[in-house]
Amino acid sequence: MDSNVDPEYKMIPNIVVQNITLDGVLNNSYIQMFGKRTVAYLYALLELQNRRGYAYFSINMILWLLKIKNSPSHERKYFRDFLIALKDNSLIEFCGEIDIESLNADDFVSARLDIYERNGNGNVQRYFGLLDSEFNTIINTDHGKLDKYNLLNLFCNIKSRIKRNANDISPAERKPEVAYPSYETIGEDIFIQSQATLKQYINRLVELDLIRYMCAGDMIFKLDGQQPIRRKANFTYTLFRDGWEAELDNSITAFKSQKRKAGWSFTSKVNEVTANEKRSVSLRIYILQKKKEDSKITQTEKKELSKLLRQKQKWQYDNDVNVRKLEEERLKRENPGKSLSQIYVDMSYEAKADRACEEEDNDDQMPFHVLSG
Incomplete structure (x- = not known):
């Protein structure tokens, strides 16, 4: 789907669907904290917000918006628990004193969400736009044995990781709009632990024409006198829209080029072992x-x-095996007399150069240990 076709969307903070580390502290995703219905509940509340940011709703109204008809008593409890958790974490503010536990399902309340992180200018940051068309495609379609909330969470997790180019960026500076989280990362974020199950959800998103994905293949790293190391590259994902093939092709081409510089080679066959x-x-x-x-x-x-x-x-x-260590040892052998940080600078790997420089500084500051006889 393309935002140029359907401009109606809700701003969802990335932390809703991702575990995020800020200032060295791991912050669990809201899905982990509040349950798998979190994205759907927030979407419904945001749908009801007025221009001042207040939502006027009842519990039954939220269930009606989400077309929830089965087990209504259980679903009401889930939403009550969600509201209590939001309130306990200062993510929602009700107008007046509200006892959520005893709130009647048809009673209307007014509340304001406080879920966004803002910069110095008051603009929302670290969020993605969930299109109404994307939400409706997932929530209002039958997916057989697959859970629609898990499917929504997976799509949002992938979309939240795709960094969009600015509208005014020149073609020469444009980068592929893709994401490549590992199965493990996605599973930890949204609670789909089985790789086989996760693959079913991914393929369902493809069937719905929401995403496309490709894989660079198996990577092999060889060092003299040691066993070859084989790694499977993560899948690369992009949104389904005009030009998705170029997005994936350009991203995988750049990825392979970077890895080959680091000593990896590729095979076309992808051996995926679950x-x-x-x-x-x-x-x-x-x-x-x-x-x-x-x-x-x-x-x-x-x-x-x-x-x-x-x-x-x-x-x-x-x-x-510590692949990073093996890569660094190879680079040092091939570039005698140079520090690892300088090698990375020469290769234009700024992030790796900064990391290596910091580690080299720490090594220089290590105290001497006096051995007693």
Whole structure:
């Protein structure tokens, strides 16, 4: 969807759908704090706001807006608990004294949300625009066994991570409008822990023509005398609209170029191994090892066991190895006499150069330890 076609949207703070670290402190997403219905509830309250920022609503009105018909008593409790949590966290201010616990479902109240972070000029920052068309597509469509709130949260998590270009930016300065969070990051933000389940939700968003995604493939890092390290690149996501193919192609091309400079190579085949598949392998290894202990294992099963053990060892190696350290060691060998920070400056990696410079300064300030005999 394109905001030029449908300008109606609600401003949703990024922290609603992302765990965000500010000043070294991890702030949990509102979804983690207040539940999976958080985005839908906030959308409904924002829909009812007047120009002064006040919303006039009842509990049943919110359920009606969200077309919630099943288990109304449970749904009323969920929304009451949500309002209580907002109030306890100073994210909503009611007009007058309101006892939310005893509030009748048809009683109307007036309240003002205080969920935005603003800069010195009073402008809202760190937010994304959730289009009414996007919200309605997800909430008002049947998704089979998939939960519509989880689907909404996933879409918002991806969209909140896509950095938009300014409207007046020149074509030469324009950057691909994409995001590439890992499965683990998304799962921690919005509580979809199973990778297989998460993949189903992602594919559903594609079916709804809300997003598109691609993957750069498997990455391989080789050092003399050490096992090759294999990593699967994160999926790269963009919104579905005119030109989405170029967004993904340009982003992946730039990503591959950057990684190749750091010593990685790519294969076209994408080997995606889920946590469920790893558990299945571990279970199969246990069964075969038990048969081996009982002298009941066949020659074919012995070969299978050896193959599975090698695969598990490779996974463990890939998980344990410090890729960053290996990359830095390679760069130092290839650039003798230069500090790591200077190497990164020469490569135009400003963020890595700053990090390396800070670590080098810390190393210089390390106190000497006197060893007693």
